[in-house]
Amino acid sequence: MREALEGSQAIARAVALCDPDVIAAYPITPQTHIVENISKLVAEGDLHTEFVSVESEFSAASVALGAAATGARAYTATASQGVLLMAEVLFNIAGMRLPMVMTVANRAVSAPLSIWNDHADSMAVRDAGWIQLHATSNQEAVDTTIQAFRITQDTELPVMVCMDGFILTHTLEPIDLPSHEDVRAWLPPLEFDRKLDPADPKSMGMLVTPDFFPEVRHSHHSAMQKALATIEQADADFESAFGRASGGLLTVEGDPEAKIGLVAMGSTVGTMRAGMAHFQAEAGPARLINLRAYRPFPSQALRDAVRGLDHLIVIDRAISPGLGGILGSEVAAVLSSAPDAPRILNVALGLGGRDIPETLYPDLLAAVRDPDAPAFSVFDADLKKLAPEDR
Amino acid sequence: MIGDMIETRIHGRGGQGNVAAAYLLAAAAFEAGRYCQAFPAFGAERRGAPVAAFVRIDATPIHLRSQIRTPDYLVVQDDTLLLDPKITAGLKADGAMLVNSTRSGEEIGAHFDCRAFSVDATALAVAEIGRPIPNTALLAALLTLTGEFPLDALAAALKKRFHGAVLEKNMALIEHAADAAPKGLWARETVDA
Numbered sequence: 169m170r171e172a173l174e175g176s177q178a179i180a181r182a183v184a185l186c187d188p189d190v191i192a193a194y195p196i197t198p199q200t201h202i203v204e205n206i207s208k209l210v211a212e213g214d215l216h217t218e219f220v221s222v223e224s225e226f227s228a229a230s231v232a233l234g235a236a237a238t239g240a241r242a243y244t245a246t247a248s249q250g251v252l253l254m255a256e257v258l259f260n261i262a263g264m265r266l267p268m269v270m271t272v273a274n275r276a277v278s279a280p281l282s283i284w285n286d287h288a289d290s291m292a293v294r295d296a297g298w299i300q301l302h303a304t305s306n307q308e309a310v311d312t313t314i315q316a317f318r319i320t321q322d323t324e325l326p327v328m329v330c331m332d333g334f335i336l337t338h339t340l341e342p343i344d345l346p347s348h349e350d351v352r353a354w355l356p357p358l359e360f361d362r363k364l365d366p367a368d369p370k371s372m373g374m375l376v377t378p379d380f381f382p383e384v385r386h387s388h389h390s391a392m393q394k395a396l397a398t399i400e401q402a403d404a405d406f407e408s409a410f411g412r413a414s415g416g417l418l419t420v421e422g423d424p425e426a427k428i429g430l431v432a433m434g435s436t437v438g439t440m441r442a443g444m445a446h447f448q449a450e451a452g453p454a455r456l457i458n459l460r461a462y463r464p465f466p467s468q469a470l471r472d473a474v475r476g477l478d479h480l481i482v483i484d485r486a487i488s489p490g491l492g493g494i495l496g497s498e499v500a501a502v503l504s505s506a507p508d509a510p511r512i513l514n515v516a517l518g519l520g521g522r523d524i525p526e527t528l529y530p531d532l533l534a535a536v537r538d539p540d541a542p543a544f545s546v547f548d549a550d551l552k553k554l555a556p557e558d559r
Numbered sequence: 560m561i562g563d564m565i566e567t568r569i570h571g572r573g574g575q576g577n578v579a580a581a582y583l584l585a586a587a588a589f590e591a592g593r594y595c596q597a598f599p600a601f602g603a604e605r606r607g608a609p610v611a612a613f614v615r616i617d618a619t620p621i622h623l624r625s626q627i628r629t630p631d632y633l634v635v636q637d638d639t640l641l642l643d644p645k646i647t648a649g650l651k652a653d654g655a656m657l658v659n660s661t662r663s664g665e666e667i668g669a670h671f672d673c674r675a676f677s678v679d680a681t682a683l684a685v686a687e688i689g690r691p692i693p694n695t696a697l698l699a700a701l702l703t704l705t706g707e708f709p710l711d712a713l714a715a716a717l718k719k720r721f722h723g724a725v726l727e728k729n730m731a732l733i734e735h736a737a738d739a740a741p742k743g744l745w746a747r748e749t750v751d752a
Binding site: 171172174198283284332334335338339340341342435436438439441442445521523524525526 | 594
């Protein structure tokens with residue numbers, strides 16, 4: 169049923185629709201409302217789950233890890249410093265190939281302290297071995313959360329659903345929540361073969377000597393690559409059942425004949441879509457690529473999506489100081505083997521919650537046509553605010 | 560049918576129900592069959608500090624996620640915020656400002672060189688609900704002034720948020736606040752679909 173809901177409230181209810189056995193979480197802005205709403209659902213008897221209030225994110229992830237190892241459907245949510253405090257456990261969850269779902273309400277990482285949105289938190293654990301899916305709207309965040317529970321049990325890879333903190337979590341908009349009955353019919357019960365069982369004792373996460381470690385890593389990488397098809401299939405199946413898709417691995421819109429393209433992740437996609445519609449006449453034709461799957465990286469789908477483009481603007485919402493944009497660098501690497509690959513203009517936008525107005529859209533397209541534009545820049549930084557030696 | 564997106568910026572002080580006002584306005588638009596989007600200007604929440612929230616309403620899905628820079632309407636919940644000369648920043652030339660104040664709308668409008676209307680929403684709220692929370696009264700006045708959608712939609716949104724005595728008091732409050740504003744004073748020209 170369609171309702172006007174705050175993003176966080178909708179995520180809490182979407183999680184409840186998936187019948188999680190164990191939820192462990194520690195509140196942190198801007199994820200707090202998700203945990204509060206889950207807690208309320210439990211207190212009011214609308215969600216029957218083992219809800220564990222822990223004292224830190226390290227414990228939240230650890231409790232979820234332990235629960236997942238026993239074959240329970242486990243969930244947690246965090247952001248920013250919380251992701252970093254979980255980092256060690258996140259690598260363990262993925263390395264042990266435990267199925268679970270986590271929402272990241274994307275937020276910048278200290279210092280300086282910022283409670284506002286960017287992607288530095290989930291990017292910091294991009295190599296942990298989790299699937300990372302980004303949502304452009306709260307509807308996609310809800311639908312992706314439901315899909316994530318199916319993807320994680322099909323792949324035995326943990327899934328992170330990334331949604332822009334505040335921009336999505338604190339926005340009220342029309343959201344369609346499927347019925348509990350329909351979600352139960354779509355999402356089969358979790359049956360985890362390797363679960364801890366007192367009748368059949370086993371150990372997990374034990375010492376692996378050099379004799380077998382590369383093989384473990386190879387199999388993890390291989391599982392991630394196979395997950396590309398699982399992610400696409402889950403979205404296609406969801407669309408068959410519920411009448412809407414969330415973007416598969418990536419989506420392409422705009423003018424297929426355009427010579428300029430843009431790649432973005434998360435809520436920035438919506439703003440660029442609005443900019444493209446609003447400034448079409450003055451900015452000229454363009455193609456917009458919404459990268460939903462960040463891990464596994466949809467290399468081949470991206471090569472297909474950029475075919476025919478002369479220029480590609482890659483919008484990053486996080487940077488690797490000393491290198492530049494993270495997504496931009498990865499896109500450049502993936503396209504390096506593509507014939508007639510477009511020239512890449514990599515920009516960071518919206519770091520630490522800097523608002524991204526749609527008026528940046530024509531500025532970005534103008535920058536592409538400027539031969540002197542740097543290959544990477546923090547595009548919306550006002551260098552006049554810095555001392556000359558810091559520019 | 561009105562085609563263009565309506566953007567409203569709500570100014571208030573922390574604790575006055577600013578985000579609640581934005582969510583209620585958007586929820587009322589939803590009840591009226593519109594697409595909507597409401598969000599706070601994200602800051603560290605402190606009681607009494609100036610805060611803002613944003614509402615977009617449209618006949619079609621809303622993709623834009625940026626803050627509202629050129630609002631059609633301003634709602635100011637606390638008239639001490641009028642001391643900030645930038646409060647009307649970006650207000651459209653044909654836009655209008657609704658202020659919770661005992662000062663007249665003419666006086667405020669003349670000062671800021673824009674269309675303005677005032678309603679003593681705090682007094683109305685104190686009389687009806689016994690608390691100085693001006694937000695629902697202001698929304699009722701805004702809907703009456705603009706005629707964008709009927710007061711019933713706000714009532715429907717209130718029914719989903721409140722229950723019992725609080726709901727009843729707010730229902731009475733929006734009726735009184737609607738009576739305090741001239742109907743359709745700020746009505747936009749309608750475009751035939």
